[in-house]
Each structure stands twice: as C-alpha cells, then as structure tokens.
Amino acid sequence: MTTVLDHPTSAPGNSAMKRPLIERLNVFTAFGLGIISAIVFWYLARTFLPENTEGSFIKTRLDAVTIIAMLGWFFGFMTGIGALIGPFRWLLGKDLDHDESMFYAGKDQGIKRYFRYTTDHKVVGIQYLVITIIIFFVGGTLAMLIRMNLGHAGGGWLQPQTYNAIVGTHGIVMIVGTIIMITGPFGNFIMPIMIGARDMAFPRLNALSFWLIVAAIPPMLSSFFFGGISTGWSAYAPLASQAPPGMDGYIMFIVIFAISTMVAGANITTTVVKMRAKGMTWNRTPIFIYGVVASVALALPVFPLFFLSQVMSAMDRAVGSTFYDVRGGGSGWLYENLFWIMGHPEVYVILIPAVAALMEMAPVFTRRPLFSFNTAIMGIAGISGLSILVWAHHMYVTGWAPLLNGPFMLTTELISIPTGMLFLVLIGTLWRGRLWMTMPTASIYALLWNFMIGGITGIYLSDVPVDGALHGSMFVTAHFHYTLMGAGLTGALASLVFWFPKMTGRMFDRRLSWIAFWLVQIGFNVAFIGMFLVGLAGQPRRVDAYAALFNQGNSVTTMAAYSIMAGMLVLLYGVISSWTNGAIAPMNPWFAKTLDWTVPNPVPLENFEVLPVVTSDPYGYGKAQS
Amino acid sequence: MSVETHALANPHHEHPDVVGSRNRLGAILILVADITFALGVLFVYFYLKGQNVNGMWLPAASDSQSATTPVSSSGAWALALVAAIGLLAHRFALMGARAKNQAQLALGSLLALLISLVGLIYQGMQISSASFTVTMGAYASCYYLIAGLNFMHFAFTVFISLGNWNRSRLGLYSADHWHVTIVEIWWVWMTLSSVLGAFALSFT
Ligand code: HEM
Ligand SMILES: [Cu+2]
Numbered sequence: 001m002t003t004v005l006d007h008p009t010s011a012p013g014n015s016a017m018k019r020p021l022i023e024r025l026n027v028f029t030a031f032g033l034g035i036i037s038a039i040v041f042w043y044l045a046r047t048f049l050p051e052n053t054e055g056s057f058i059k060t061r062l063d064a065v066t067i068i069a070m071l072g073w074f075f076g077f078m079t080g081i082g083a084l085i086g087p088f089r090w091l092l093g094k095d096l097d098h099d100e101s102m103f104y105a106g107k108d109q110g111i112k113r114y115f116r117y118t119t120d121h122k123v124v125g126i127q128y129l130v131i132t133i134i135i136f137f138v139g140g141t142l143a144m145l146i147r148m149n150l151g152h153a154g155g156g157w158l159q160p161q162t163y164n165a166i167v168g169t170h171g172i173v174m175i176v177g178t179i180i181m182i183t184g185p186f187g188n189f190i191m192p193i194m195i196g197a198r199d200m201a202f203p204r205l206n207a208l209s210f211w212l213i214v215a216a217i218p219p220m221l222s223s224f225f226f227g228g229i230s231t232g233w234s235a236y237a238p239l240a241s242q243a244p245p246g247m248d249g250y251i252m253f254i255v256i257f258a259i260s261t262m263v264a265g266a267n268i269t270t271t272v273v274k275m276r277a278k279g280m281t282w283n284r285t286p287i288f289i290y291g292v293v294a295s296v297a298l299a300l301p302v303f304p305l306f307f308l309s310q311v312m313s314a315m316d317r318a319v320g321s322t323f324y325d326v327r328g329g330g331s332g333w334l335y336e337n338l339f340w341i342m343g344h345p346e347v348y349v350i351l352i353p354a355v356a357a358l359m360e361m362a363p364v365f366t367r368r369p370l371f372s373f374n375t376a377i378m379g380i381a382g383i384s385g386l387s388i389l390v391w392a393h394h395m396y397v398t399g400w401a402p403l404l405n406g407p408f409m410l411t412t413e414l415i416s417i418p419t420g421m422l423f424l425v426l427i428g429t430l431w432r433g434r435l436w437m438t439m440p441t442a443s444i445y446a447l448l449w450n451f452m453i454g455g456i457t458g459i460y461l462s463d464v465p466v467d468g469a470l471h472g473s474m475f476v477t478a479h480f481h482y483t484l485m486g487a488g489l490t491g492a493l494a495s496l497v498f499w500f501p502k503m504t505g506r507m508f509d510r511r512l513s514w515i516a517f518w519l520v521q522i523g524f525n526v527a528f529i530g531m532f533l534v535g536l537a538g539q540p541r542r543v544d545a546y547a548a549l550f551n552q553g554n555s556v557t558t559m560a561a562y563s564i565m566a567g568m569l570v571l572l573y574g575v576i577s578s579w580t581n582g583a584i585a586p587m588n589p590w591f592a593k594t595l596d597w598t599v600p601n602p603v604p605l606e607n608f609e610v611l612p613v614v615t616s617d618p619y620g621y622g623k624a625q626s
Numbered sequence: 627m628s629v630e631t632h633a634l635a636n637p638h639h640e641h642p643d644v645v646g647s648r649n650r651l652g653a654i655l656i657l658v659a660d661i662t663f664a665l666g667v668l669f670v671y672f673y674l675k676g677q678n679v680n681g682m683w684l685p686a687a688s689d690s691q692s693a694t695t696p697v698s699s700s701g702a703w704a705l706a707l708v709a710a711i712g713l714l715a716h717r718f719a720l721m722g723a724r725a726k727n728q729a730q731l732a733l734g735s736l737l738a739l740l741i742s743l744v745g746l747i748y749q750g751m752q753i754s755s756a757s758f759t760v761t762m763g764a765y766a767s768c769y770y771l772i773a774g775l776n777f778m779h780f781a782f783t784v785f786i787s788l789g790n791w792n793r794s795r796l797g798l799y800s801a802d803h804w805h806v807t808i809v810e811i812w813w814v815w816m817t818l819s820s821v822l823g824a825f826a827l828s829f830t
Contacts, residue, residue: 329682
C-alpha cells in the first residue's frame with residue numbers, strides 16, 4: 001500500500017512555477033473569457049454584418065449581432081472553464097493520466113473544487129443544488145413581482161411589456177429549475193452511490209452538463225435589458241419572431257440547456273445501465289433510480305425538438321428564413337407541434353423523479369416494503385410511453401387538425417391509469433404503516449393531495465369542449481402549478497431534507513423544515529385554489545390587469561403567495577444554517593436500507609473502499625432477515 | 627480519511643472491454659438525440675412542403691425577386707456517397723485494428739480523414755452555390771437548414787477523424803481499440819443522415 005502512496009502527486013505548486021492549464025481554469029477565467037469574447041464577437045458582428053436591406057419587412061441585423069455576441073459568450077465561457085481540454089487532449093492523443101484525472105475529480109482541493117470543471121459526481125451534485133436554489137430564488141422573486149402586480153385590479157405598477165417579460169422569464173426559469181431540481185442534485189450526488197458505483201460513467205460529461213447550465217443563464221437574464229421574454233415561457237412563433245432581441249436570450253438559453261440535458265441524459269442512463277453493483281438486478285434496483293432514468297431518458301429524444309424549434313426561431317430572426325412566417329410559406333402550427341412534442345413529455349420529466357423520490361422515502365418512514373414494486377415500474381413506464389402521444393391537448397383551440405382532437409383526448413385521459421398506479425403504490429405503502437412523522441413523510445401526503453387536484457383538473461382540461469372554455473385562462477395556470485409545484489416541488493423539497501445529511505454531513509433543522517412545510521403547503525393551496533376560481537370565472541392568464549369581478553380571488557392568491565414566500569425563505573435559512581452549523585449527521589440517520597446510507601460522512605472521494613455486492617432488494621423492512 | 631487513501635491504493639483498472647461497452651452505450655444515447663433532431667428536420671421539411679402555405683414553398687417570380695428553383699438532389703446524393711466511402715475507409719481501418727495491423731489502421735484512418743474533408747468542402751461549395759437565398763420561401767429555408775446540418779456533421783466528422791488518425795498514428799490503439807469502433811458508429815450515422823437529407827431533397 002505504501003508503495004502506491006509514494007506515487008508522485010501533482011499537488012498544486014509542486015511542479016515549479018508554471019502550473020498546467022487545467023489547474024489555472026475556474027469559474028473566474030470562464031466568466032472573464034466569456035465576457036471578453038462576447039464583446040469581441042459583438043464588435044466584429046457590428047462591424048462586418050451588412051445593413052438591413054432597405055424596405056424589406058424583415059430586419060435581421062440586430063438579432064444577428066445579438067446572437068453572435070451570445071455565441072461568443074458561450075464559446076468563451078466553455079473555453080474558460082476548461083471544457084475543451086478533454087476533447088483536444090483526445091485529439092492530440094495525450095489522454096489524461098491518473099494524476100490529472102484525480103485533479104479533475106477535485107482531490108485535495110477543498111472548497112476550490114466547487115468553482116472548477118470538477119468531475120466528482122458529489123461535487124457536481126452540490127453544484128447543481130446551489131444552482132437550483134439560485135434559479136428558484138430568481139424565479140420566486142419574479143413570481144412575487146407578478147403577484148404584487150396582480151394584487152390590484154386594473155393593473156398594478158408594472159408596464160404591460162415589463163409584466164409580460166416577467167411572466168415569460170418566471171415561466172421558463174421555473175421550468176428549467178424544476179427539470180433539474182431532482183435529477184441534478186440528487187441524481188448526481190446520490191444516484192451513483194445508491195447503485196454502488198464509484199462515479200458516473202462519464203465524469204467529464206457530468207461536469208460539462210453542469211457548466212452548460214451556468215453558461216446558459218446569463219444570456220437569458222440579459223434579456224431583461226433587451227425587451228425581455230414577453231411571449232410567455234412557450235415562446236410561440238410567429239409572436240416570438242416579432243419580439244424584441246430579448247427573445248434571442250431565450251433562444252440561447254434553450255439551445256444551451258438542451259445540450260446539457262442531452263449530455264446528462266446519456267450519462268445518467270449509461271451509469272445506471274452499466275455500473276450497478278454486483279447483484280443489483282433490475283428488481284433490486286431502488287425505485288428512485290427508475291425515476292431518475294425515466295426522467296432523463298424521456299428528455300433525451302424530445303429536447304432535440306425544442307432545440308430545433310429554437311434554431312429555426314433564431315434563423316427566422318437573424319437570417320430572415322421563414323419557417324414560421326406565413327408570408328414566406330412558414331407555419332405557426334409547426335412551432336406549436338415541435339414545442340409540445342417536447343412540452344408534454346417534459347412535464348413528466350419533472351414529475352416522475354419527484355414521485356419516485358417520495359416512493360423511495362415512503363418505505364423508510366413507514367418501515368414497510370414498497371407496496372407493489374412492479375406496479376410502480378409499470379406506472380412509470382406507462383406514463384413515459386403515453387406522454388409522447390398526447391401533445392396536441394395543448395393545441396385543441398388552435399385549429400390544427402380538429403379531427404385529431406378526439407384521439408388526443410383519449411390518449412390524454414388514458415394517462416390517468418398509470419398515474420393512478422403511482423397513487424396506489426404510495427397509498428399502499430402508507431396503509432397501516434407505523435409512521436415516522438418527518439417533513440418528508442408529510443410531503444408524501446401533500447403530494448397525494450396536490451397531485452390529486454392537479455391530475456383531476458388536468459382531466460377536465462383534456463376534455464375538448466371544456467378546454468374550449470378554459471384554455472388561456474388562469475384555470476390552466478392553476479392546474480399546472482398544482483402539478484409542477486404541488487407535486488414536483490414538494491417531492492424536491494422532501495428530497496432536500498431527506499438527503500441533506502448525506503450531502504452536507506449535517507441534519508436539516510427539524511423545526512425549520514416543519515415551519516417551511518406548513519407555510520408553503522397552506523400558502524400554496526390557498527393561492528392556487530383562488531386561482532382556479534378566478535380561472536373558472538374567466539380571468540385570462542398572462543394579462544397584467546383584470547376586471548373588478550376577479551378582485552377577491554386575486555387578493556386571496558396574492559396574500560397566500562406571501563405565505564409561500566415566507567416558507568421558502570425559512571427553508572433557505574434552514575439550508576444555510578443547518579449546512580454551516582446543524583447537528584452532525586450519523587451515517588444513516590433514517591435507518592434506511594439503500595446503499596447511499598452505507599457510506600460514511602463525508603463521502604470519500606471514490607465512495608466505496610470495496611465495491612458492494614447486493615443480495616436483496618432495498619425494502620426489506622419488517623422482514624426477518626432485516 | 628483513511629478510507630480515502632485506501633481507495634487510492636486500489637486504482638481500479640477496469641477491463642478495456644468494460645470501458646468500451648460503457649462508452650459505446652453513451653455514444654449511442656447521444657446519437658439518439660441527434661437522430662431525433664434529424665428526424666425533426668425531416669418533419670419540418672415535409673410539413674411545410676405539404677402545407678405549401680400561401681403557395682410559398684417554392685415562390686413564383688414576383689416583381690422584386692426571381693422564382694426559387696430547387697437545387698437538384700444529385701448533389702446531396704453525391705455527398706451521401708462521399709460519406710459512404712468515408713465509412714468504408716474507416717471500416718478498413720477498423721479491420722486493421724482488429725487484425726492488429728497498425729499500418730492498415732493508420733492508412734484507413736488517414737483516408738477517412740481525407741474523405742471527411744472532401745465532404746466538408748463539397749457541402750460548403752454546394753451551400754454557397756445555391757441559386758436562392760434563405761429568405762426565398764419555405765423550401766429555401768429548409769434547404770439551408772438541411773445543408774447546414776449536414777455541414778456541421780461533416781465538420782464534426784473531420785474533428786473525430788483527425789483525432790482517430792492521429793491516435794492511430796501514435797499507436798494508441800495497439801492494445802485496445804474501442805475508440806475506433808465508436809468512431810465507426812458515428813460514420814454510419816454520418817452516412818445515414820446524409821442519405822436522409824438527400825432523400826428529403828429528392829422531393830421538391
Ligand atoms: C394527470 C394527468 C394530466 C392531464 C390529463 C393534463 C392535462 C392537461 C391539459 C389538457 C392541458 C392543456 C390546457 C390548455 O392549455 O388549455 C394541460 C396544461 C398543462 N399541464 Fe397538464 N395534465 C396532467 C398532468 C400534468 C403534470 C403532471 C404536469 C407537470 C408536472 C402538467 C403540466 C402542465 C403544464 C405546464 C400545462 C400548461 C402549459 C401552458 O399552456 O403553459 N400537467 N394539462
Ligand atoms: Cu400536456
């Protein structure tokens with residue numbers, strides 16, 4: 001053993017004055033190079049691109065310049081963080097040696113590794129956690145601005161265009177936040193340990209997927225300075241084609257984010273398929289793993305269509321192509337189809353891992369096996385399969401293919417069957433269990449309640465005649481908040497409290513977790529029941545002002561929104577205070593049986609000293625051999 | 627901490643076949659994304675062609691601009707042929723690697739690299755010699771999209787062919803050669819996607 005330890009290491013400063021490139025790049029060089037190259041690209045584009053042709057309808061120059069500058073930012077940032085080192089080393093035939101790989105993994109770098117292109121899945125998991133919190137902070141602030149504006153009838157204090165920009169940005173920021181909120185932090189930190197692996201299949205792609213998200217955010221937020229994302233999160237063309245250059249920020253955001261999703265999807269799926277511990281057969285694989293894989297594997301084939309829709313949006317705006325412009329033979333329906341073929345599966349990309357995480361916790365806190373593991377798998381598989389066949393329920397009233405409305409209604413309503421299976425599994429597990437009441441346990445109940453409302457209102461909306469009345473109203477907004485926030489986010493917050501001890505080595509403050517839970521859940525239910533009511537009464541969504549008739553519901557919603565905000569702030573405070581000086585967590589505070597709880601805190605660099613061998617499923621509670 | 631040093635003391639040398647099969651799956655999954663992207667492009671093409679909104683798929687001549695005449699698809703088929711020849715060259719290299727014939731590996735890789743360059747340049751020439759601009763109707767938009775995508779594919783092919791040749795030349799594939807297998811998967815898709823593009827452009 002000692003002979004191996006004598007192996008020379010490339011500790012920083014060890015190798016004379018000139019440190020190798022990989023040790024000098026970090027988030028600061030990335031931002032520096034990104035900004036410089038954005039300015040250079042912007043300048044070159046301004047100087048060399050031709051003026052708009054006189055008299056032509058389409059003015060492309062400004063968008064072309066904006067997009068080129070943003071591409072400059074992107075290439076600069078990725079170069080500055082060190083994403084290109086791997087590919088070029090491969091090209092040159094100088095693969096990373098053991099020491100370099102260890103450096104990449106963040107060995108002995110303390111806090112600095114969080115600011116680098118670090119490959120250790122646990123570092124990436126923490127990075128994702130932090131970026132998710134930041135994203136929700138931004139999105140939540142925008143949500144409060146929306147609610148403050150809607151506190152009064154007749155419009156509030158925001159300009160309509162500003163209001164629209166805030167709504168659109170809130171929407172897309174939150175969608176991206178919810179997409180990554182479970183597969184990012186917990187899929188990266190916990191999943192590999194849970195399957196008994198030392199790291200992800202492709203550690204460098206893992207770092208890539210994270211830093212792509214960081215690169216994607218500035219273009220999107222910069223849009224506020226260029227007219228904003230005023231189209232709503234769905235960015236329908238040709239409306240989007242006419243929007244100010246802020247739209248280019250949306251486009252870049254999606255394009256980069258789609259690449260990140262693709263990379264993460266391939267990486268996570270490969271890890272689970274190829275790297276499970278010996279003996280972890282498919283029916284011994286924890287349900288959370290299924291949820292994570294279903295989520296990313298569903299995203300993998302659909303996000304490229306989102307990517308494509310935005311590439312064509314960019315072309316329409318910046319080079320004058322006419323994919324969506326009817327004057328040139330384009331079609332708005334084309335955009336809507338591409339968008340929703342991604343858009344509906346994407347809601348399950350968000351939902352499935354949240355439910356699966358709670359399914360992982362249910363046996364732990366009831367001390368019973370998961371009720372009907374196979375039903376859970378069938379539910380997840382059924383939802384994933386059906387979810388790609390329902391997209392046009394978002395387009396009933398657009399006039400696209402009216403003959404298909406019936407079939408799409410049918411497929412949409414069929415989804416309630418596999419969804420019901422997931423309910424069955426959760427309720428069956430809770431049934432007559434000896435409950436250990438924690439915030440995650442309560443979250444299971446909250447999910448059942450919220451998702452029942454979200455799901456049933458979804459069935460209303462999938463009914464073609466009903467949707468004719470409700471489409472475009474606040475009812476839709478309330479429906480998807482019940483699913484995204486009531487179900488999805490609830491699962492994510494429970495995951496945070498549940499896995500906090502493993503990720504930070506400290507327990508999440510119990511009292512704070514409960515206070516946050518009740519403030520959020522009560523606030524949430526009051527707020528969105530109010531929104532259902534005004535929606536039923538006909539208040540249109542995405543409008544900055546409303547008739548006096550909707551006063552009451554809106555004030556209720558706005559007041560309740562403050563309760564959600566307070567709860568989220570308590571939770572944020574809980575994260576910070578528990579992380580810095582919470583009680584030190586034991587190795588397995590919940591006495592759970594999955595492998596993630598068999599490694600010490602802090603989790604060693606390569607997780608397992610000796611790779612584990614699995615001999616039973618992880619839900620053997622209350623059985624003799626447990 | 628003791629655990630950490632211990633883990634280091636066990637540098638787990640995984641068998642190259644294990645690493646290779648893992649990488650192959652990863653590459654295929656990433657390809658899935660590119661494949662749906664390409665199928666999406668085909669959908670766009672045939673959707674807009676089928677709709678022919680305002681008769682603007684291939685606009686007739688107007689006062690301000692001439693009619694859009696579609697390019698002959700033979701150029702696109704020729705490109706698909708180039709890609710197919712590149713695939714064969716790479717296949718030749720892979721057979722060399724399997725037979726532990728380093729000279730054949732290097733030669734095949736070099737040929738594949740040269741052919742990918744030919745494809746890139748040829749696609750670039752076709753794009754710059756089209757008789758219409760991207761603004762001249764839906765067909766024109768789609769043509770530039772398809773040709774541009776194919777150009778990007780060739781550019782990527784040049785990159786990995788260059789790496790593959792360089793690494794073959796350096797003898798990095800003498801022990802195991804799963805990299806070469808994965809590059810072949812890409813060449814297959816390069817060929818197939820060119821065929822898909824040519825297929826679409828055969829309908830105007
Ligand atoms: C239980 C089954 C569900 C059904 C039957 C269903 C049905 C529907 C229908 C028909 C619409 C279109 C309404 C309209 O625009 O007029 C819709 C919108 C929406 N649903 Fe669901 N839904 C279900 C579950 C979910 C879940 C689980 C999520 C997210 C996790 C979700 C998120 C959304 C979103 C984001 C929208 C609105 C998109 C927009 O227009 O901005 N839904 N749903
Ligand atoms: Cu949907």
